[in-house]
Amino acid sequence: MNTPSSASPAPALRAEGIVKRFGQVEALSGVAMQVANGEMLGILGDNGAGKSTLLKILTGFHRPDAGQIYVRGEAQNFTSVDHARSFGIECVYQDLALVNSLSIFHNMFLNRELLRPGWPHLLDHNEMRHRAIEALTDIGVNIPSVDVEVGRLSGGQRQAIAVARAVASNARILLLDEPLAAMGAREAGLIIDLIERLKARGDIAIVMIAHNYAQTLALCDHVMLMQHGEVTYKSAAKDTSVVELLEIVRREYQDARRK
Amino acid sequence: MEQKLSTSATPGQGALQNAPFGFLRRLLLRPEGSIVVVAIGLIIYFESTNANFLTNLNLETLSQFVAAPVIIACGEIMLLICREIDLSAGQVYALAPFIMSIGAKAGLPVLVAFGGALVICAAVGLVIGLITVYLKVPSFVTTLGMLFLITGITLTISRGFPADTPGGPVLSSIMGQWGYSEFLWALGVVAVMHVVLRHSRWGLHTIATGGNIIAAAESGIDINRIKIGNFILTSTLAGFCGLIEAFRIGSTDPLAGGSNIMFLGVASGVIGGTAIAGGAGTVIGGLVGGIVLGVLQDGFTLQGINAFAFDIIIGAAILVAMITNIYLAGRRGAGPT
Ligand SMILES: Nc1ncnc2c1ncn2[C@@H]1O[C@H](COP(=O)(O)OP(=O)(O)OP(=O)(O)O)[C@@H](O)[C@H]1O
Ligand SMILES: [Mg+2]
Numbered sequence: 001m002n003t004p005s006s007a008s009p010a011p012a013l014r015a016e017g018i019v020k021r022f023g024q025v026e027a028l029s030g031v032a033m034q035v036a037n038g039e040m041l042g043i044l045g046d047n048g049a050g051k052s053t054l055l056k057i058l059t060g061f062h063r064p065d066a067g068q069i070y071v072r073g074e075a076q077n078f079t080s081v082d083h084a085r086s087f088g089i090e091c092v093y094q095d096l097a098l099v100n101s102l103s104i105f106h107n108m109f110l111n112r113e114l115l116r117p118g119w120p121h122l123l124d125h126n127e128m129r130h131r132a133i134e135a136l137t138d139i140g141v142n143i144p145s146v147d148v149e150v151g152r153l154s155g156g157q158r159q160a161i162a163v164a165r166a167v168a169s170n171a172r173i174l175l176l177d178e179p180l181a182a183m184g185a186r187e188a189g190l191i192i193d194l195i196e197r198l199k200a201r202g203d204i205a206i207v208m209i210a211h212n213y214a215q216t217l218a219l220c221d222h223v224m225l226m227q228h229g230e231v232t233y234k235s236a237a238k239d240t241s242v243v244e245l246l247e248i249v250r251r252e253y254q255d256a257r258r259k
Numbered sequence: 260m261e262q263k264l265s266t267s268a269t270p271g272q273g274a275l276q277n278a279p280f281g282f283l284r285r286l287l288l289r290p291e292g293s294i295v296v297v298a299i300g301l302i303i304y305f306e307s308t309n310a311n312f313l314t315n316l317n318l319e320t321l322s323q324f325v326a327a328p329v330i331i332a333c334g335e336i337m338l339l340i341c342r343e344i345d346l347s348a349g350q351v352y353a354l355a356p357f358i359m360s361i362g363a364k365a366g367l368p369v370l371v372a373f374g375g376a377l378v379i380c381a382a383v384g385l386v387i388g389l390i391t392v393y394l395k396v397p398s399f400v401t402t403l404g405m406l407f408l409i410t411g412i413t414l415t416i417s418r419g420f421p422a423d424t425p426g427g428p429v430l431s432s433i434m435g436q437w438g439y440s441e442f443l444w445a446l447g448v449v450a451v452m453h454v455v456l457r458h459s460r461w462g463l464h465t466i467a468t469g470g471n472i473i474a475a476a477e478s479g480i481d482i483n484r485i486k487i488g489n490f491i492l493t494s495t496l497a498g499f500c501g502l503i504e505a506f507r508i509g510s511t512d513p514l515a516g517g518s519n520i521m522f523l524g525v526a527s528g529v530i531g532g533t534a535i536a537g538g539a540g541t542v543i544g545g546l547v548g549g550i551v552l553g554v555l556q557d558g559f560t561l562q563g564i565n566a567f568a569f570d571i572i573i574g575a576a577i578l579v580a581m582i583t584n585i586y587l588a589g590r591r592g593a594g595p596t
Contacts (some may be wrong), residue, residue, distance in 0.1 A: 061477055081479030097477040099470040101538040102463070110467060111478040113460050122458040 010073025011036045012205035013058065013089070013173050018067035020053050020229075027053040029229040030067070035173075035222070038202040040195070042216035042237070043209045044245065045226035051209045052094050054226075055175050058207070059091045060084030071173070082111075088172025092179050094209075096162040100151030104143060105132035107150050108165045135168035136160075140190050155182035163191055167198065174198065176208040180215070195219065213242045227252055291532050291544030297583055298551045305558035312561060321557045322442035323507065327352075327516075329445045329549035330500040331524030332531070333452040334493030336545050338398070339528055340456075341469040341486055342537035345387065345493045346402040349521035350409035351380050352501035356424060356511035357417050359502060363425035372425065373502060380498025381491050383409065388487030398490070406518070417513040424505045435507035444503055445546075448496065453542040465489060470538030497521075527552055530581055552577070 014034035020027045027050045035041040043051050056062045058069065060078030069076050071087045078084040098107050109128045115121040132146045141160040143153070150158060159182050166174060176195075180188045196219070198204050210216045216223055217237050225233040225248060233248050286292040305312045331348050338344055355376045362372030387405055391398045424431070435441045456462035467475040468485045475482050500520075505511040529535055530551055531544025555576045564572060 056477075059477075060479075080481075081477065085479060091477075093474075093477050095473060095477075097471075097474040099467045099474050099538070101470040102466060106463060110474075111464070111480050113463060115460070120459070122454070123460065123463065125458075 010070070012072055013207070014070040014073075015054075015058065016068050016070075018054065018057055018069075019065045020050075020057060020062060021065050027229055028057070028064075031226070031229070031231055033207070033224065033231070035205045035207055037172075037205050038199065039222065040199055040206040040208060040220045042220035042223040043207065043226060044211070044213060044216060044223060046249075049226040050229040051226055052177055055091060055177050055207070055209060056093075058084070058175055059089055059093075088170070089175065090166040090169050090171035090173070091175040092159075092162045092166045092177060094177040094181075096158055098150045098158055098162060101149060103147050104136075104150055104153075104161055105129045105146040107161060108132040108135065108146075108168065110165075112169060131168070135164050139164050139167075139194055141187060156184055156187050159183055160187060160191065163194070167194060172204055174204060174206045176206065178209055178211065180210065180212070192219065213245050217242060217245075225249065291541045291547055293583065294531050294544055294547045294551060298547050298554065301551060301554045301558065305554060305561070309558070309561045312558065317557065317561070319438040321553050322439055324556060325549045325553035326441040326445040327500050327504055327520055328523035328527045328552060329546050330448050330496055331493075331520060332527040332545035332549055333448050333542055334489070334496040335521075335524050336528040336531075336533045336540045336542055337452070337456070337462075337465055337489045338493050339469075339525070339533050339535060340537055340540040341465050341489055342472070343391065343398040343486060343489065344402065344525070345384075345398065345490060345497075346518070346521060347383075347387070347405035347409055348402075348493055348497035348524060349516040349518050350406050350413065351383055351494045351497040352504070352516035352520055353511070353513060354383075354409050354413045355380050355498035355501040356505035356515075357413055357422055357513065359505070360422040360425055360511075361416065369426040369430060376502060377495055377498055381495045383498075384491035384494030385487065387494065388490035391490065392483045392486050410514075410517075413513045419513060421510045421512045423510045424508070426506065431506050431509075435503040435505075436509070441503050441507050444499075445549075448499075449542055449546045456540070456542050461485070461488070466538060466540075523549075523552060526577060530577065 011034040014032075016032050018028050018031045031050070031054055033041065033043075033054070043054070045051055053062065057064050057067075060081045060083050063078070069078065071089075076087065097110075099110065102110070105125075105128045109132070114124040114127045114131070116124045129146055136143055136146065139160065141157065141164070143157060143161075150161065153161070159179065163176070163179050166176070179195075180191060183191065192215075195206065195208075199206060208216070208220065217240070220237050223235060223237050223240065223245070224231050225245065227249075232252055233245075283296075286295060302313075311317055331352070334348065335345060358376040358379050359369070359372045362375050363369055365372075367375065383405070387398065387401050390396050391401045426434070428436075433440060435444070456465070464475065464480045464485050467478070467480055468482045472482055475485075501511070501516060504515070527549035528540065528545045529548070531541060531546070531548030533540030533544060555573055559569060559572055559576075
């Protein structure tokens with residue numbers, strides 16, 4: 001199962017020439033990206049640059065108008081979220097994809113419910129409850145009880161649930177859309193710890209969208225900048241700096257103003 | 260970690276914590292709990308003011324009044340939870356017996372004609388679902404159109420005349436003619452639908468679809484399938500309800516049921532604690548809501564209230580029941596969603 005990046009030349013996830021239009025808006029105009037096992041790619045860029053749209057294409061939520069996705073070297077056309085998930089692709093969406101009126105543990109197992117053996121395969125609430133407690137205790141987030149409705153949690157707690165859900169589902173390719181946006185320093189630290197532990201395992205590829213340049217450079221192996229649906233800059237994290245990235249963004253901004 | 264994770268449910272601390280009895284408090288904390296209290300209160304009231312209320316004869320009448328709205332409610336509750344509604348359920352209810360009697364007249368065994376009628380009702384639900392989901396017409400509009408369309412179909416195939424219900428005495432008693440059989444069917448439907456809602460993936464996905472449709476889709480739930488399925492379910496239950504009502508009465512009028520029975524069903528669900536805004540609901544609450552409506556109707560009828568004042572009192576009572584329920588839900592912490 002575990003294929004270290006050195007042994008397999010094909011990256012865990014690669015996308016080429018991804019185009020996505022929403023009516024008149026071209027959200028992505030030919031984007032390429034790739035990430036290898038044991039590596040982490042950071043995506044930075046303005047609001048509306050198309051970062052989330054790219055991620056949603058990688059999860060099978062949107063279908064691209066053009067372009068090709070390769071999983072572990074093989075071309076795949078995802079027909080649904082479940083299809084992409086069958087390749088081990090899990091995502092923490094920017095909106096967190098939580099249902100407020102459902103309990104924490106039901107949210108953690110949303111559309112991957114544990115069922116009791118034997119017909120008629122009813123929900124195994126107790127097993128889901130226990131596994132949810134385990135997963136959250138592992139991360140160490142403060143949650144009053146997994147029976148609480150998600151609607152009653154704070155923004156950071158909700159984010160922690162969404163991250164815990166993606167991680168607990170044995171992701172091979174983990175996509176994170178601003179996973180730290182609403183978190184306090186302590187909780188952000190917990191999630192960063194978690195991400196580093198996952199990276200250290202070496203058999204999982206991670207893509208993270210973020211707005212914090214320093215944090216992204218510290219955490220990721222590669223970074224890419226996006227603007228207006230295009231990738232404007234790619235680099236290994238160790239070959240660039242916050243200053244350089246900010247300079248690039250500033251220059252892009254000035255170019256755009258001059259046009 | 261300051262706080263420990265615990266398995267204990269802790270919904271609804273707050274104002275109800277100091278209710279006098281532990282049992283009462285636990286009851287009120289359930290989504291359908293407050294309406295149970297309202298129902299018991301009404302039954303005590305009518306029993307104390309009228310000696311005929313809890314007699315076998317009256318209970319039979321009451322059970323027959325309650326059964327149809329409750330069965331319809333079971334479908335509507337699933338639709339309300341996923342933020343849809345079926346206004347045409349009462350017309351499907353009227354259509355089904357005519358299809359059965361046409362089938363029986365054509366020489367089909369009664370049970371086959373019965374099954375055939377259910378299949379046609381399911382097809383109506385499928386059409387409603389497809390139009391709503393794929394043509395993106397709000398179900399309020401789709402089913403409003405369907406309401407007129409089906410009335411027209413029923414009137415056409417019946418030529419405006421009532422139809423006798425086919426079938427021998429044994430079958431008829433089982434299906435609805437024996438005093439409590441219709442109510443037992445309703446209880447059966449409630450039991451099954453309760454399990455579907457609380458203990459099956461279908462129910463959980465229905466709640467997710469209504470609670471946050473984008474989240475449901477992002478999680479990979481096929482929201483179109485959930486919605487279409489619940490439209491099919493509602494039409495089929497409405498047809499089933501019309502069929503057993505036809506067995507009970509022995510014949511069917513083409514204008515039976517109608518919007519009245521549909522609204523009673525929706526009202527049962529809402530009184531029982533199902534949020535009209537979607538994302539939450541209870542089938543047991545729908546049963547109790549239907550009982551409350553039935554007790555109000557029946558209780559005031561026994562008291563011999565003036566026919567004109569009757570609707571005023573019923574309407575006001577329904578409002579009070581709903582307000583009480585929403586108020587209690589608010590104290591429970593869930594909020595009047
Ligand atoms: N479902 C949609 N329908 C129509 N337009 C959309 C949709 N999703 C995204 N867009 C548009 O596509 C563009 C890119 O949006 P996207 O959400 O990918 O940006 P982003 O880079 O994630 O921004 P942010 O940093 O604010 O999250 C925006 O112009 C947005 O309005
Ligand atoms: Mg975004």
